[in-house]
Amino acid sequence: MTDAYLRIEDLTKVYERGQVVALRDLSFTVAKGEFLVVIGLSGSGKSTLLRCINRLIEPTRGKIVLDGVEITGLSPSRMRRVRRRIGMIFQQFNLIRRSTVIANTLTGRLGYMPTWKAMIGLFSQDDRERALENLARVGLREKAYVRADELSGGQQQRVGIARALMQDPELLLADEPVSALDPATSHSIMQYLEWMNRERGVTVLASLHFLSLARRYGTRIIALKDGQLVFDGPPKLIDNAKFKEIYGEDAEEVEVR
Amino acid sequence: MRDYPEGYLSERPSWTTAAGLADLVSAKLTVVGRGLSRSLLDILAVALLWVLVTYIYLWYGHKIYGYTVIPWWLFGVLTVELGALWGAFGVSPAQRLSGRRLVREDGGSPRLSQRVVYWLAWHVSVVPVLTLLVEPPLHERLSGLRFERVRTTGAAPIPWYRTSTGLYTAGVMVATVVAAIGVTVTWTNLQRLISDAWRTAKFWQALVSPDTSILQASFRDLIVTVFMAVMATTFSVIVAVPLSFLAARNLMKGPLGRIVYTLLRGTMSIVRSIEPIVWAIVFLVWVTARRAPFAGLLALWVHSIADLVKLYAEQLESINPGLIEAITSTGAGRLSVLRYAVVPQIINPYVSFTLYRWDINIRMATVVGVVGGGGIGQRLYSYVSGQQWSLAGTVMLMIVILVWAIDYLSARLRAKLA
Ligand SMILES: Nc1ncnc2c1ncn2[C@@H]1O[C@H](COP(=O)(O)OP(=O)(O)OP(=O)(O)O)[C@@H](O)[C@H]1O
């Protein structure tokens, strides 16, 4: 437990509306540099878990400790300080549709700027250069001045990755980053995440729908069912029986190549 | 074996039954009606334009009444011919109103030769009405042209009677026809048959005989009205934008937020349900009648706030929360989230709604003026109550032109934003 980078203890989330228990006394740790994949059926609490970690959602009970800092008790301003080192990418990409690709990428720096500069959009020359670099990294250098909604889904997700890169993240949360994409594009996006994990030493927590993707990219897999942990271990330990337990008796494994 | 429609061999042909025959007749009538109404509309439009131009020219040039200059029979033939030409070679009023235009079979725009054939064949096809029973009509078939709905990309085309521009144009046309008939009635001796017709005729005649002497003064009032609307809109935006954030359900969470939301929305819907006229009366009493334009302005202001808060807040409620999550997760502060996640999603709709409200306010400003709220409306009211019809007519004409122009302008701007 000494090198636990992220520690989650008895995390519980109850949504007031509808009295849904999305997470139930969840505990696990993540070591620095891991590529942790979260799997589970729809509604099992994957999104809720990821959003609790950067407190987009307030946990009802439990503790989240990141790099020795207990996140759950932080004041809003200190929380923002922590958040800027936690990148996040989304299933629906969540870009400013009417803005250019570079403007979207630059928003990754907002956590590092004084409010007045953010208000008038005064990004430093350094930030702009880094935005172009990061766009080049995801192969979108020449699309920098195109409106975000003119890009394909895969390209939009790459902008999302560039935006996260701007944050200099130590931790990346990816909530079903490839669920809206076709298999080939999915692999290209996952490879960018893999690159961040291996070359930049970013710890990645990604929720995925396809077990084949989870096996291929994850160094470790955790599985949720009704907000509880039902599996925690390396990908190769998920056998047929385990698979049936996670996804239910009638499930068939689907391959994504 | 061929596939006959069901019952083709076993049942009687549909046209042998009364109901089937009725169906057939009504279908054919629809076809004829469509073809005929298109042509008639164009002819009518030409006739109207002609009469208007000659009437205005003769009255102002020579102080005599006249409509056609040429004999009536020649006028008839010429208008029919011009209507046909307009329909064949240009975009005629009927085509505009029905939102259709002539295209080649393959969808391209017609060649000149095809237009000529269309125009020539039109005479054999439309003039002896019965030939219109053929569908598609002869002239369309011969020229290889057909009517196609004009497509506007993005939005569904709006029928003319749903746009205020269309309605105003129709209104002006009807008013002109009525006026022309009214004047004709006095001109011939038909007036004795209907004793009251004389009065109305005089009224209509006066209405369409603008009095230029008040043009300058009215223009000044017109500007007052426009400014009333502009200022009311501006001030209401200043109040409505912040209020809209308090009136958006998705932003007002927690028990206190719920209370503020409910109170605000409730008040606004009450305020909105009271007509601007009533507000004008309230404010006239309040700020006294000597500052009439101010009272009118306040009335528009209050009503606009209520209206805009609702429109704005509904827009806020429909924004994508994902972007808020994305910007928040970069570590951005509350204001930055507002600036980068909320504002980009609402700015265009907000401007659009503001323009729309400004457009309404211009019209409302004249109405408010009628109860004494100042501006051109008040002038109109004083002329009408003083039975100075020709002065009233001038003012009305100016209002129509103004409203039409603003309406057009704001529609164009809003289309740009969409
Ligand atoms: N805002 C909310 N209010 C009330 N209940 C919610 C809310 N968000 C999620 N839930 C409930 O919490 C449970 C877990 O939802 P969550 O979105 O975390 O699941 P998920 O594993 O991400 O599913 P999916 O794969 O469909 O995205 C579900 O039962 C869901 O209905």
Ligand SMILES: [Mg+2]
């Ligand atoms: Mg989810």
